[in-house]
Amino acid sequence: MNAVRSLAPARSRELPASCAELADLLHRTPLAELPEEEALRLSERHDAAVAGPDTDENEILRLLTRTFSRRLDIPEYYRYTGLHVTGWYLARREERREDPYEAGLLLLHALVTDLIALEEREAGLHETTVEEGAERVRRLEAVLDHLGGSPLGPDRTMASAELVRLADHDDVLVRDLLVVNRCSGFRRSDKHDEHMFMRSVQACEILFFLVRWAARRATEAIGRDRAAYALRIGQFASAAELLNVVFHALRTLTPELFMGFREATGSASAVQSLNYHLMELVVYGYDERKTETYGRFAHLAPVGSPLLRGFASLRDAATGAGDADVREAFEAGEAPLHVWRGRHYGFGRRYLPEMTGSGGTEGAGYLKRFVGKAGLASGDRIDDAEQLLTRFAFC
Numbered sequence: 001m002n003a004v005r006s007l008a009p010a011r012s013r014e015l016p017a018s019c020a021e022l023a024d025l026l027h028r029t030p031l032a033e034l035p036e037e038e039a040l041r042l043s044e045r046h047d048a049a050v051a052g053p054d055t056d057e058n059e060i061l062r063l064l065t066r067t068f069s070r071r072l073d074i075p076e077y078y079r080y081t082g083l084h085v086t087g088w089y090l091a092r093r094e095e096r097r098e099d100p101y102e103a104g105l106l107l108l109h110a111l112v113t114d115l116i117a118l119e120e121r122e123a124g125l126h127e128t129t130v131e132e133g134a135e136r137v138r139r140l141e142a143v144l145d146h147l148g149g150s151p152l153g154p155d156r157t158m159a160s161a162e163l164v165r166l167a168d169h170d171d172v173l174v175r176d177l178l179v180v181n182r183c184s185g186f187r188r189s190d191k192h193d194e195h196m197f198m199r200s201v202q203a204c205e206i207l208f209f210l211v212r213w214a215a216r217r218a219t220e221a222i223g224r225d226r227a228a229y230a231l232r233i234g235q236f237a238s239a240a241e242l243l244n245v246v247f248h249a250l251r252t253l254t255p256e257l258f259m260g261f262r263e264a265t266g267s268a269s270a271v272q273s274l275n276y277h278l279m280e281l282v283v284y285g286y287d288e289r290k291t292e293t294y295g296r297f298a299h300l301a302p303v304g305s306p307l308l309r310g311f312a313s314l315r316d317a318a319t320g321a322g323d324a325d326v327r328e329a330f331e332a333g334e335a336p337l338h339v340w341r342g343r344h345y346g347f348g349r350r351y352l353p354e355m356t357g358s359g360g361t362e363g364a365g366y367l368k369r370f371v372g373k374a375g376l377a378s379g380d381r382i383d384d385a386e387q388l389l390t391r392f393a394f395c
């Protein structure tokens, strides 16, 4: 399967010189140590790029500097992860009428391929030992393998491994992947292992989006189109399983390595993730137990909006369809999400024993409460508020 590692963004057209220079600077600077006046200058550069004409250079400068904006009210998690760049890439695919699921897989592929190259280059030079580094690469290659087997849309006869090979010939796509790679993944610390953490978070975010997207499509197909349901629930299951494959790779980050950069990440907690909470809403329905959490972050307000809560969850639609095949396919596809929550709680316990979470919760205990998702309410409409329910969400 290593053949599909060829989609390395490095072979495409370079960025404009000013952007390439800034990207290099941001990739080599531990951002937590950036002097105040330098951060302010980057915020001003963002304002200038936003006010300037829509050139290629300005578009990329906006992506590179958004994180530093003092004008925009950006939740800390989004400043840290730079998910606006993922949002930009997916919006570009939408403009070109490309399939969001395929686009997500390709981005995941590019990010993981880049991470493998980084790990291979850095092997043994930093905190990670040679064996840990080799094991991490093996586990990341398992992500690529799993990606290669993900089911594609109805008009595709090939496997997704072939999709990666084809994408290699699409100059616009390869350039956009290069832009994502160069405009995101900046570390706050000088620790090599933060790359693994940061890219894992980004990979999970893409997967939260793919799970949600496929879940919406599956919900719509129930009672209308069996073949479409089979395809979408297969995509849902594959993306859910991938979350666990990513977590397996992340386990190569020991608690000691994690603690080496945790402080630099500040209050950037994925408890602020809009994609995650929307995914849960679409799959399970509204989780009343989290009302207090949602209420702490203004940008999470849509999760509790009566409009979105009026939609049927995939679980309610699948279990209420009176069709054992539909229900069983949902249950099989959902099981990996349950496993993911359990493993995530395990992360909390292993990495932050008796410590509060960076999102202001009690930490692992918070995660434990939500491993089970039984009995949540959802509505009965299945028409789509397309924008919020099926697009990549970021702030």
Ligand code: HEM
Pocket (backbone or CB within 6 Å): 197, 200, 201, 202, 204, 205, 250, 258, 269, 270, 271, 272, 273, 276, 344, 347, 348, 351, 352, 356, 357, 358, 359, 360, 361, 362, 363, 364, 366, 367, 370
């Ligand atoms: C060392 C690895 C990790 C540890 C120790 C960890 C720990 C935690 C903790 C303690 C919380 C509770 C909220 C808080 O106060 O911050 C949390 C929430 C969360 N984390 Fe992680 N996490 C890890 C990796 C990840 C990764 C890679 C992702 C992928 C995006 C992720 C996604 C989330 C999400 C979505 C929530 C909110 C969960 C909910 O509301 O049910 N975590 N995490």
